[in-house]
Amino acid sequence: xxxxxxxxxxxxxxxxxxxxxxxxxxxxxxxxxxxxxxxxxxxxxxxxxxxxxxxxxxxxxxxxxxxxxxxxxxxxxxxxxxxxxxxxxxxxxxxxxxxxxxxxxxxx
Amino acid sequence: xxxxxxxxxxxxxxxxxxxxxxxxxxxxxxxxxxxxxxxxxxxxxxxxxxxxxxxxxxxxxxxxxxxxxxxxxxxxxxxxxxxxxxxxxxxxxxxxxxxxxxxxxxxxxxxx
Numbered sequence: 001x002x003x004x005x006x007x008x009x010x011x012x013x014x015x016x017x018x019x020x021x022x023x024x025x026x027x028x029x030x031x032x033x034x035x036x037x038x039x040x041x042x043x044x045x046x047x048x049x050x051x052x053x054x055x056x057x058x059x060x061x062x063x064x065x066x067x068x069x070x071x072x073x074x075x076x077x078x079x080x081x082x083x084x085x086x087x088x089x090x091x092x093x094x095x096x097x098x099x100x101x102x103x104x105x106x107x108x
Numbered sequence: 109x110x111x112x113x114x115x116x117x118x119x120x121x122x123x124x125x126x127x128x129x130x131x132x133x134x135x136x137x138x139x140x141x142x143x144x145x146x147x148x149x150x151x152x153x154x155x156x157x158x159x160x161x162x163x164x165x166x167x168x169x170x171x172x173x174x175x176x177x178x179x180x181x182x183x184x185x186x187x188x189x190x191x192x193x194x195x196x197x198x199x200x201x202x203x204x205x206x207x208x209x210x211x212x213x214x215x216x217x218x219x220x
Contacts, residue, residue, distance in 0.1 A: 032206055043198050043211035044151070051206075087150060093205040094139055094158070097167065098150030 004088045009103045012078045020073040020102055022088030027068050032091045035062065035073045037084040038101070044087065047073065078106045110135040114199050114212035121219055127186040129215045131199030139202045140182040141209065142166075142174060144195040151198060157182055158205075189219045 005023040012018040024033065032051050036044040048055055048062045050071075055062040061074040075082055087101040112133040121127050131140065138159045143151035153166030155174040163174050171193060173185045186193055196216050200209040 034208060036209070036211075041214075043200075043213050044209075046208040046210065049208050094141060094156050094202065095166070096153060098143075098152070100148075100150050 003097050003099045004090060006086070006088055006099055006102045008100070009105065011105045011107060012075075012082075014080060014106055014108050015077050018075040018078045018082070018104065018106075020075075020086050020088075020104065021070065022072070023070050024088070024090050025069045027090055028092065030092055033062070033064060033068075033071050034089045034091050034096070035060070036087045036089070037082075038087065039084050047086070049091070078104075080106050080108060082106055112199060112201055112210050112212045114197075114215050116215060117213065118216045119218070121189050121217070123189060123191060123219055125189050127189050127217065129184045129186075129197055129199075129217070131182050131184065131212060132180055133199075133201045133210075134180065135201055135203070135210060136179060137201035137203050137210075138179065139205065140176070141200045141202075142172070142182065142184045143198045143200065144168065144193075145198060145214075146195050154184065154197075155182075186217075189217075191219050193217065194219045 034049040035047040038044045050062045063072045083106045085101040089096045115130045141156040142154040145151045152168045157176040196214045198214050199212040202209045
């Protein structure tokens with residue numbers, strides 16, 4: 001199965017770090033791990049992606065397990081604007097499959 | 109600024125009609141994709157293209173077709189619309205096979 005596994009929902013307090021987990025135990029060696037987020041009535045927004053090494057950008061950090069069977073998206077300081085559905089996907093040259101994602105709620 | 113635009117934003121059509129959804133990007137990306145998203149679920153890949161004259165079937169391609177005559181456009185055609193194709197359709201593009209995707213704002217299609 002090419003889908004990833006994520007918790008249905010998570011909650012966080014504003015200005016605290018958030019760790020969103022993703023399991024992709026059947027990932028192949030050439031699959032990239034992508035993260036996107038989606039607000040209601042909008043298209044998904046790119047967050048971050050990586051292959052083997054941990055990645056950082058202005059939005060988030062991506063920690064990839066050494067065996068690549070799981071990864072964690074880290075939002076260093078959650079804001080109310082980070083409340084969204086977060087999707088972790090395996091991607092191989094565009095052949096990607098989205099699961100149902102994690103709905104992140106951020107409490108003020 | 110470069111962008112990816114979809115039209116129309118909303119469409120209602122009747123069962124059996126042919127419908128075409130437009131996707132236009134000015135990123136000059138070679139790779140373009142069509143997804144559908146049913147209420148409360150993630151996206152499923154319909155068709156994708158790696159360049160002009162290249163098209164490939166995705167996970168849920170039955171009843172859909174695409175054509176790629178230039179870099180900027182990948183129109184999605186529903187040959188004979190069915191109620192099961194009521195969904196939100198997203199177009200996306202990427203610069204390379206390992207790059208992140210840029211998504212359009214979506215087209216909400218209702219088949220009655």
